Every structure is written in C-alpha cells, then in structure tokens.
Amino acid sequence: MDYAKKDLISINDLSKSDILYFIDTAKEFKKISLQDIKKVPTMRGKTILNIFFEPSTRTKTSFEIAQKRLSADTINLSISQSSVVKGESLSDTILNLQAMKPDAFVIRHNESGAPYFISNITNASVINAGDGINEHPTQCLLDIMTIFEYKKEIKSLKIAIIGDIVHSRVARSDIAGLSKLGAEIYLYGPQTLMPRFINSDNVKIAGSMDNAVKEADVIIMLRVQKERTAFYFIPSIEEYRNYFKLTDEILKLASKDVLILHPGPVNRDVEISGSIINSGKTAIYDQVENGIAVRMACLYILLSGRHS
Amino acid sequence: MEKLLIKNGIVVDPFTNTQVKRDVYIENGLIKDIKNETVGAKDINIINAYNLFVLPGLIDMHVHLREPGFEYKETIKTGMEAAIAGGFTSICCMPNSNPVNDCKEVNSFIINKAKSFNLCNVFTIGAISSGNKGLNLANIGDLKNSGAVAISDDGMPVEDSSLMARALLYAKTFDIPVISHSEDIKLRGKGVINEGFVSHKLGVNGIPSVAEEIAIFRDIKLAEYFKAPLHIAHVSTKGSVELIKMAKNNGMDITFETCPHYFSITEESLLSYNTNAKMNPPLRRQEDVDAIKNALREGLFDVIASDHAPHSEDEKNTTLDEAPFGIIGLETSLALTLGLYHEKYLSMIDIANLMSYNPAKILKLQNRGAIINGNAGDITIINPEKKWTYKKENIKSLSKNSPFINKSFKGAAMYVIINGKFFKL
Numbered sequence: 001m002d003y004a005k006k007d008l009i010s011i012n013d014l015s016k017s018d019i020l021y022f023i024d025t026a027k028e029f030k031k032i033s034l035q036d037i038k039k040v041p042t043m044r045g046k047t048i049l050n051i052f053f054e055p056s057t058r059t060k061t062s063f064e065i066a067q068k069r070l071s072a073d074t075i076n077l078s079i080s081q082s083s084v085v086k087g088e089s090l091s092d093t094i095l096n097l098q099a100m101k102p103d104a105f106v107i108r109h110n111e112s113g114a115p116y117f118i119s120n121i122t123n124a125s126v127i128n129a130g131d132g133i134n135e136h137p138t139q140c141l142l143d144i145m146t147i148f149e150y151k152k153e154i155k156s157l158k159i160a161i162i163g164d165i166v167h168s169r170v171a172r173s174d175i176a177g178l179s180k181l182g183a184e185i186y187l188y189g190p191q192t193l194m195p196r197f198i199n200s201d202n203v204k205i206a207g208s209m210d211n212a213v214k215e216a217d218v219i220i221m222l223r224v225q226k227e228r229t230a231f232y233f234i235p236s237i238e239e240y241r242n243y244f245k246l247t248d249e250i251l252k253l254a255s256k257d258v259l260i261l262h263p264g265p266v267n268r269d270v271e272i273s274g275s276i277i278n279s280g281k282t283a284i285y286d287q288v289e290n291g292i293a294v295r296m297a298c299l300y301i302l303l304s305g306r307h308s
Numbered sequence: 309m310e311k312l313l314i315k316n317g318i319v320v321d322p323f324t325n326t327q328v329k330r331d332v333y334i335e336n337g338l339i340k341d342i343k344n345e346t347v348g349a350k351d352i353n354i355i356n357a358y359n360l361f362v363l364p365g366l367i368d369m370h371v372h373l374r375e376p377g378f379e380y381k382e383t384i385k386t387g388m389e390a391a392i393a394g395g396f397t398s399i400c401c402m403p404n405s406n407p408v409n410d411c412k413e414v415n416s417f418i419i420n421k422a423k424s425f426n427l428c429n430v431f432t433i434g435a436i437s438s439g440n441k442g443l444n445l446a447n448i449g450d451l452k453n454s455g456a457v458a459i460s461d462d463g464m465p466v467e468d469s470s471l472m473a474r475a476l477l478y479a480k481t482f483d484i485p486v487i488s489h490s491e492d493i494k495l496r497g498k499g500v501i502n503e504g505f506v507s508h509k510l511g512v513n514g515i516p517s518v519a520e521e522i523a524i525f526r527d528i529k530l531a532e533y534f535k536a537p538l539h540i541a542h543v544s545t546k547g548s549v550e551l552i553k554m555a556k557n558n559g560m561d562i563t564f565e566t567c568p569h570y571f572s573i574t575e576e577s578l579l580s581y582n583t584n585a586k587m588n589p590p591l592r593r594q595e596d597v598d599a600i601k602n603a604l605r606e607g608l609f610d611v612i613a614s615d616h617a618p619h620s621e622d623e624k625n626t627t628l629d630e631a632p633f634g635i636i637g638l639e640t641s642l643a644l645t646l647g648l649y650h651e652k653y654l655s656m657i658d659i660a661n662l663m664s665y666n667p668a669k670i671l672k673l674q675n676r677g678a679i680i681n682g683n684a685g686d687i688t689i690i691n692p693e694k695k696w697t698y699k700k701e702n703i704k705s706l707s708k709n710s711p712f713i714n715k716s717f718k719g720a721a722m723y724v725i726i727n728g729k730f731f732k733l
Contacts, residue, residue, distance in 0.1 A: 191477040196534075232474035235438075235445035243449040243482075 003301050007119040007126040011137040011177040019177060022297050023145050029300070030293035032069055043070035046303055049097055051077045052108040052129070053084075058264055058288060059129050059138070063106050066295035075102075090114065091121055098122045103303055107131070125302040127295075133167045139263055140173035142294040144181065146286045147218055150259045155182030158255070160212040162246065163222030163271050164193045164233075170263040171222055175203055188212035189244055192233045193224075209244065214253045220261045221246055221272045237270055246272045251281070259283055310353075310728050311335050317357025317689060320656045321364065322665035323678030327657055332362055334685035337728035341681045355723055355730065357689050363660045364679050365397025365686025365726065367667040368638060370462070370487075370541055370565060370613035373399075373430075376417065377406025382618035382706045384418065387638070388427040390616070390705035392731050394638040395721025397686035398429035398676065399616075400667075403440065404463040410435035410446040412454035419455050428726050429686070431457045431671065433487065436475045440464050445471070445478060452484045457671040460487035462541055465523055467493060469530065476536035485670055487539045490523035491589070500628045502590040506575040512628050517545040517596070520589050524548050528555045528562060537561040539670055542615050544570045544589040546599035552608045563610035563670050568637060568644035569711070571600045577711050583624045583631035585711040587617065604662075605653045610670065612662040614641040618707030636705045639698070640712045646692050646719030656692075664688075685728035692719040 003018060014022070032040055048067050052060050060076070067074040077097075079085070084093055094105070104125040107115040112132030119126035130136040147154060159178055165171045165187050179185055179202040187194060188206040198205070206212035213219060224244070228234050251258070260272075260282040268274040276282060312334040320327045333342045368391065374381040382390075384401075391399045401418065403409035409418060415432050422430035434451030438444055440461045448459055459479055466472040466488070479486045496519045501507050503514020524540055528551060531538035543552065543566045555562045569587065574594050577585035585591055603609055617634025624631050645663065648654040654662070668677025675683045697716045700708050724731045 191481040192474045194477075229444060232445050232468075232471045232478075234478070235447045235449075239447040239449050 006302065008137055008298055008302060009116050009119055009126065009128045010135050011140045011173045016180050019141070019144065019180065022141055022294070022301065023148060025301060026141070026145055026290065026293040026297035029296035030290065032296070033289070033292055038069050039071060040069065041071045042300060043067070043072035043303065046072040046103040047075070047101065048072050048104045048106065048299070049075050049077060049102045050106045051079070053079050053114070054108050054110045054130070056108055056129070058291065059108065062288070062291040063129060063295050066292050066299060069292070070296055070299060072299070090117065094118050094121055098124065104299065127298055127302065130169050132169065133172070134169050135173045136169040137173050138291070138295055138298060139170050140177040141298070142287055142291040143174055143220065143261055144177055145290045145294055146261060146283050147259060149286065150283065151217060154178060157183045157217040158186065158215060159183045159218040159220065160186045160188065160206070160216040161220045161222065162188045162209070162212055163244065164224045164228060165189055165222065166193050166195050167225075167228070168222050171220075174220060179203055186212045186216070190234055193228070209250055210253055213246070213250050216254045216258055218259045218261065219246065219254060222263070223265060223267055224271050241270050245270065246276065248273055248275060251276065261287055263287070310337065311351065312353045312355065312685070312725065312728055312730060314355045314357050314362055314687065314689065317360050317362035319362045319679055320660045321679040322657060322660045323680055325657065332679060332687065334687070334725065334728045337685045339679060339681060339683045339685050353730070355689065360722060361656050361690040361692065362679070363656070363688045363690060364664040364677050365684075365724070366395050366642065366663045366688045367398040367400070367673070367677065368396045368614050368616065368641060368663070369400040369611060369667040369671060370567070371399040371401050371616040371638065372404065372618065372634070373401040373418070374618060375405060375421070376414065380706075381620050384421050384430065385425050385427070386704065386706040387616070388422065388425055388430065390636070390638040390703070391428045392724050392726070393704040393733065394640070395642045395688045395690065395724055395733070396428060396638065397688060397724055397726045398431060398673070399638070400431045400433050400457060400671065402433050402460060402462040403435040408435050408439050409433070409456075410438050410440070410451070412447070412450045415451055415454045415456055431673065433458045433460050433462070435459060436461045436466055436486065437471065442467055442471060445475060448478055448484065449482050452482045456484065457673065458485045458487050458539070460489065460541070462487060462489040465489050465491040465493050469526060472527065473530050473534060476530060476534050476538065480536045485537055485539055485672070487541050488527045489541055490520060490527050492519045492522045495519040495522065500586060501578050502575045502592050504575060504593060506578055510578065510581060510628070515588070515590050517547055517592065520545055521547040521551060524551050528560070531562050532558065532560055539563045539565065541565050541613070542567050542570070542589055543609070544592050544596065544600070546596045549599045549603045549608065552603065556608060563666065564608065565611035565613050566600050566604070566609050567613060567615045568641050569635065571597055571604065571648065572644045573597075573711060578628070581628050582711060583626065583628060584635060584709045586628055586631055586633060587615070587635050588633035601648065601653050604648060609662065610666045612641070612645055613667070614638050616705070618705055619709050620707055621709070624709045634709065636703070636707055636710050638705060639703060640710060640717070642690070642721055643717035643719050644712070646690070649692055650718060685725055687723070687725040688721050689723040689725075690719065691722050694718070694720040694722070696720055
C-alpha cells in the first residue's frame, strides 16, 4: 500500500482503502505510545511547522506529541506573536516560512479553505488540523479508529451525529469518512443547525432525537457554542439543554453496546449529561489516545511516501 | 352524563364537505355518532335547530387578549365572553401582552387562567423573539411544550430576515407553525392610515400598501427557500392578493388570513378622523376591498380572523396620530362574514372552512374544526337571516373601539356549544 499525495486536506481526498491504510498504520504507531520509551527515530531530521491560527488544546498537543514521538523537529508558531499581527498576508507568511525548508505544515485556521490555499503555494506537505467550518480530517480518522476498536465493521452501523452539524468541521469530515465506509448516518439537532444540501443516500436527517438515537450503534455528540445564540441559531443554552441534550433516558433507546463519542471540548449538561461521561459510557479518552497514533500515521505516510 | 342533541339543523361539515339536514349528538363533551338508543333517552338536552346552520365551533385564530398587563383594555375573561357572544368556541391569543408571552411562565399563566373560567377554549400563541423585540429567538421549544399552538411577533414584524429565516427553521424542529405580521415597518414610518387620497385630504401621514406587500413577498420567499410552513396574518391589499396567487400556484405550504374589516369598509371610514377605524394594516381603497372579496370567492384565503385588538375609550379619544392601532372584532366578525354569504361570495361550507376547519388544521388543534365522531363537542349554530343592530351598550368586550357600532346586521350565532356545554345567545 502506498499513498502518493503530499497533503491531507480533506477526508474526501482519501479512498476507502486509503482510510483503512491510515488506520492500519495508526494501529502500529499506537504501540509506541504504550512503550516505556515512547520515541522512535522514524522522522529524525524532518522539520515540521505547526501553525495554529485558532486556539486548540487537544489537536495542537496531539500533533506535537505525535511529532516528538517520531523524533521530528517541531516548531510551534504562535500567531499572536508572529508577523501576521503586523499585517503580513497569509501567502507571504507561508512563502517566508517555506524558504526555511520545512517538510510539513500542520495548519489550523478559522477560515475554510486556508490549508488548501497553503498547500498550493508550498512544496511541503500540508496537514489540515481543522479549517473553519469545513473539515477536520485527522479527527475523522481517529473517530474511525476508535469505532474499529469497538465494532468489527463500520458498514451498516447506525451512526447518529447530534448537535451543531452545519458549523462542525468534525461532523462534515465524519459524515464524509463514515459514509465512505458504508455507515448509515442520522443527523439531528435544531433545523437551524442542520445541513440543507445533502447529496448522499446514507445520510439522513432524523425527525426527532428519539429517532436519531433509536438502535444507534454509535452516537457522536457535538459541542454547541454559546455564540450560536447571537445569530439566532438557538434561543438559549437552557433551551438547547432541554431539547437537544443526550440524557441517560434517551440513551436507553440506543443499541445496548452503543459507543458514544465526542470530539471535545465538552459542555457538560448542555449537549450531553455529565452523568453519561462520569459513568464511563463514552470513549472520549480513547479518541484522544488514538488521536496521537492517527497523527503519527499521517505524518509518517505523507512524509515518508514523498522521499522514499 | 351530559347529553345534548341538536335536532333538525342543516349540518355543515368541512371535513366531509357536506351540508345536509341531520341531527348532531354530543355526550360528555364529545361528538358521537347517533345510535338507536340515543333517540328518546332520558335527561337529554335538546336544541331545536330547525332552519339553522350547524357549523363546527368557530375558531378565531387572531385575537389580542390584553392580560397580563393591559387589563383595562380587555381581560382574559371579558375576551372569552366577547368570543362566545360572537359565536366563537375557540380563540387564539397573540403574545403581545405585558410581559410578552415569550416563556413558559406567561404561557401557563394565560392557559390556566382561561381554564379557570370554563367559558370558551383559549389557545396561546407564543412569541417568535424574546419580548417581541426582534433581537433573539424566544424559547420556542418551551413555549410549544407548555401549550402554545403557534408563534408570532404579531403587532410587530420580524424585521431582520435572518431572524425570520431561523425562526422558520427552528419552529420546524418543533412542528409549531409561524404566523407572520408582514410589514416593512420603516416604510410605514409615521403613517397612521392608508396612503392615498384620504390621507392626503386629512393631511395625515400615510402607510403605503407596498409596506405590506414587500414584507409578504419576503416572507413567502423565505418560507419557499427554507421549505417551512408559514401563516400570513391580516392581508389587506390587492397587491398582496397577487402574491397569494403566486404562492398558491407554486403549491407552497403557506396559508393566508384576512379580516372582516378589510372586505367590509374602506379608508373612507376615516374621513371624520374616526380613530375607531384606525388599525394596522389600515383600511384600504374600494379596489382593495373588491380584490379581497374576489380572492375569498376564489378560495385564495384560508382563514378569516378578527384581529380583535381592544383599546380603551380614553386611548382612542384623541387624534389619529396619537390613537393606538386596532379595533375589536370578536362580536362582529361572523356577521360581517355572513354579509359575504348574502352577497353570494361565500357558501356556508366556505365559512366553516375559513372560520373553523382551516384554523384547526393550521394550528394542529386536535379534534376540532369538523363535526365527526370523537371530535370535541364544539358547535356554532347560525341563523343567517337574524336581524340585529350592534349597540355599544351590548358589547361584551371591555373595550368599545369598533367602526361598526350602530350598524345593522343580517345573520348571527344563536347557540354556541363548547365541549358539550351550551350557551344560548
């Protein structure tokens, strides 16, 4: 198996077999994190620039740890202390950094399409660590990896994705990736937060929370942002909590070995009852753990493929 | 066991689209099929409805009760009494009370208070935006859950198109209908009556008819684009009728309402600066009245509602500029509509559709709007030939702001039966 593209911008760039190859590779890398000495020399001499134009805890740390465990040289560019605040354009910033011969850029940007734009002006590999409301491909891969650890197959699983779908890059990448693997996806949330142009037969909008959760094999809950009230998407957090929160009661409708995921950060008792998390019914920490393995795999596949 | 038999009436049922002479039986508040043992049973109340029309209980889906907050204009109780006097078994009250009905507490207050009187049915319409201010969505899920049958900012338009769009989508999530007061309020400006020769003659600021039409067009387009149901309240102009045709031709899930004053009188009623003829939208020209009447005959309208808007005599006893918009209508709505029956614009079945079946359907009122087995025992019995005069001293509503005082009418409700309990008028 081989992967020829230099970048990972969209989950749509990956075929079904590409996805499985990334997951298989990630499984191997997961072992490294379980060793006493969590480091291999695989990427010695590679330079990777992590540029986060937007705040991040999980993803940023996860990429950095992945790089360090692979022995790459990692630089984190903090945007608030960069020339960007002096008004340097995105392309000038990248072209200048490109002159320093990095092997890869890891980009988180608040604008959709920014990693794609960057990938077109640099020879280095570009990994999308989340762009605007567009995509978060490594999150999708770590979600798929986590589901595979609990379920033999993804084909024909009923997967409910609940919450602010329309603003969620996680949802968009998950929908694309999981439907590629044959899952039946049911979306639910206020209609104001649902996508309105779906062109896939495996993706449906559920008529109610109950319908979405009923006999679901996997439930992916999404974070709702308080800011959504400002643009009329929801009336209030209280109302969201009353009608769109996953509760223990609703959860009873799901398949009995249902797997619950959440990309984080969680608003406890807004989109999901704190008790569901406290009682260990979610795989949130598996997701975080697998995030490192998936990102190691991505870096390995993209960088080694190009220079072998 | 309460039993009521309505004998010998002409039963007009929109659900089966029939108008036949038959009896209607109500037991324990519900309409029941007549069985052999019913006839001649003991302790049964009998209403002789010979030569009268028996319609499913009339529903006025656009009423302003002024409680809480403006009890000097109308209370829940006086509004209910006016409704019964006018032949209505159910009314739906708009949320612009004080506080605005934008939360479950106010909503429950109105519902519980109305229930305590055991008069007519009162259904509540909650707010689209908090405080009807147009700045953020009200807790629409809570409103629905606590019993509201629709949401509206009536009295004020939802000016911000993005708020209206989100309201349509969010309401769809809860399967609760949205009622639009469609008006370009900036274009209304300081206008107080229709803009035209009358406003020119009186020297007062006019409200251009396009202020209504622009907003109706916007709302039709939003409902179409977002594939959301919508009800447009109080349509008053010829231009708006053209928009209804457009919407109906496209087969959209949009319903339209007009009010009796828009098909009965014109802006000429204001020539003496009569503040009791000031309402919003305003009375229009004769050609608008004709267009509304023709549209009713063609079946373009879904609903006739009164837009009953009580204001005290003191508030109306001033200039056109200062007087508040609105007239009462609960006690004249049926008689004015029966005027169109006499003019052969509407049949009795049409009236049953416009004033009962369609409102029940639009608002998803369970088991109302039709005379069928199992439905609520809500009936209005009408004598279209009954002559009477609307006298100020007989008005049940607490407010008296009507341009129809001292008008003679032909046609009235004789009995109102609400959940099996009958009121002789």
